[in-house]
Amino acid sequence: MLREVWHSLVRVTSFIGKELREVIRRPGVLASLVLGPFFIMLLFGIGYTGARSPFRTEIVVPQGSQLPRDQEFYEDLAPGRIEVVGISDSQDATENRLRGQQIDLMVVAPENAAAQLREGNQTEILVAWNQVDPVYDGLAHLAVATMVAELNAEIIRQAAAEGITLAEGELGPQVTDISPEVVAKPTTAVTENVAPSDPTVTNFFAPAVLALVLQHLGVTLTALSMVRERLSGQMDLFRVAPVNSMEVLVGKYVAYGLLTLLVGGIVGALMVFVLNVPIFSGYVIAIGIVLLLAFASLGVGLLISLVADSERQAVQLSMLVLLASVFFSGFVLPVQDFIGAVQYVAYALPVTHGIATLQEAMLRGEVRSLWMIGALAAIGVALYLLSLVRLRRILRSAS
């Protein structure tokens, strides 16, 4: 019994040593498949600011309008969202510039909004834009809503000021206790973000990048390892030798797990010590999540390597996993934005749980979505068992 255990340990370590040597001696593969996407993501992290360019806006103020004609007034209506590039009194000329994409937004101010308000009529403010990008279309709606609210307040303020002046003449100065600004904007918001970390782009995306790099590394490395052995006849050696599928799998899990954790450790250290990303949960919880994510990711890679018919197919499947991860994992778009059925796809990816739990752990200090930790472990165990069954079948298949 003890001899069997010892021999088993020897066999497992033989795979660990062999896999590590092979990876180290194929730096080209490591560079193109692993470091390539990593550097692309790093470039994205460094280069992406999250700030959108303000809409180039031209305001049309008709001749009879009492609204101001200075650019600053209008820019203050939606700070950072619009850049007033001109004030015009010709709607046709401005519209031509909009169609020619010389400007992004056209706002036509009402001619006599305050008078219309006094008469109990609603005034239309025409806002037009020329966008095919749905994101910018949405942002334009948001900018317009903010701007119109501010403009409404300005109109109310003007009307209130006129009303107060009239009332002072009739009733005396005591009515001036309420300023036109208060009438126009009876409430103002005092804002506070109670999250324990600053919501910066770097802080928010760093755990996601770490999770994505870990999964991609684990999947890609392992996806290639077994498919080579299956196609080049080494499986026949394993079939004849006194080695079982569990020893082969454990050896590969440990070898690639070590490599994945090494790269993950380097990326994590860069984030914490260079980019100053906080780890409010402490290292133990974060490392625990990383271990689970690596375990599940290696399972994805091993399963790919056991079903792929060629190295090319293994690489293609790995890239498909990466693509699915970028779209559905919450890395770019929140998982909750997808319909229910697609959310199941998202939650089938280890990285979805890795991103959410790492962000919670690192940026909030606690993992509230504990079910995700369980899901990550369950995915890892399920993939291990699937790989084990598949490899056992391959080693036994004397078809």
Add this chain to the structure above:
Amino acid sequence: MLTGPGVTTSPTGPDPVISMSGVTRRFNGITAVSDLSLQVQPGTILGLIGPSGSGKTTTIRMLTGTLEPTEGDIRVGGQDPRHFTRGMRERIAYMPQLFSLYTDLTAAENVGFVAALYGISWFGRGAKIRRALEMVDLWEARNRRAGDLSGGMQRRLDLACAIVHEPDILFVDEPTAGIDPMLRQAIWDELRHMRDDGRTLLVTTQYVGEAEYCDAVALLAEGELVALDTPEAMRHRVFGGEVLEIETDATVTPELITNVAEVQSVRQTAPRTLIAVVDDAGTATPRLMETITGAGIGVISLEEYQPSFDEVFAELVKGRRAERGEVDDAA
């Protein structure tokens, strides 16, 4: 000792290490090996010889348990290869036909990896690696990556990997394919050394001449066993007796010796050269000398002729086709 067409089984011999009985293997309805029966005694080399596509690799894969037979029974060391125990697996070795090692690992690392697969621990592994590499003359190349080795060196490295755990039974698939004659000789020397150490080997080859190195030979053609015997017995069986080559100092006709009692058949290969098949070379030689010199013709040489195994196998295959009524393309 051996079973097969025209071979008698020895009832007193030791139990065979390898035995196949009525084994057939089909792939999608195409028969790769048909009704194959053979036995291999311990401490011998059985050469599985035949042209490409004759079923050699299929046979060896069935014997190692990497392929299931469609029909028939196989025993290696008394066990069904499909259900080898770990202990049994530790006793056997398989060298596949194609180079199947890790090109990014060095020669020593490859041998070390295979040694570890057989449970050989770090302690003492180094000595076994060295011994295996020295046996195939690759010790000097131990630190070279397997992918940088020549084709011949890669085959020897495969062999070193197969023998590192000192197996009792070796299945060696085409060890000399694509290797120069000098190296082929060296590899066969090594295989015979292992046989001399008491190991049992089943070796496939498409080089018919290598039958000489085997203790027994199974000739396969189109998935069927054409012949199974010792090389000498096979030669004897094909030609119906021992073969003598007679060279004379003058032109001679076959009729001159046809009537000598021991002579079964005579053919002329040159004006002054005859090939005679006799029952026993020892008794036939003086009678032939007497007959030829009695006719006033001098005998330059009269010695036993060793037909090459290419000739032997060509005759065997030709005979098999004739039995089946097939037209011989070469005729």
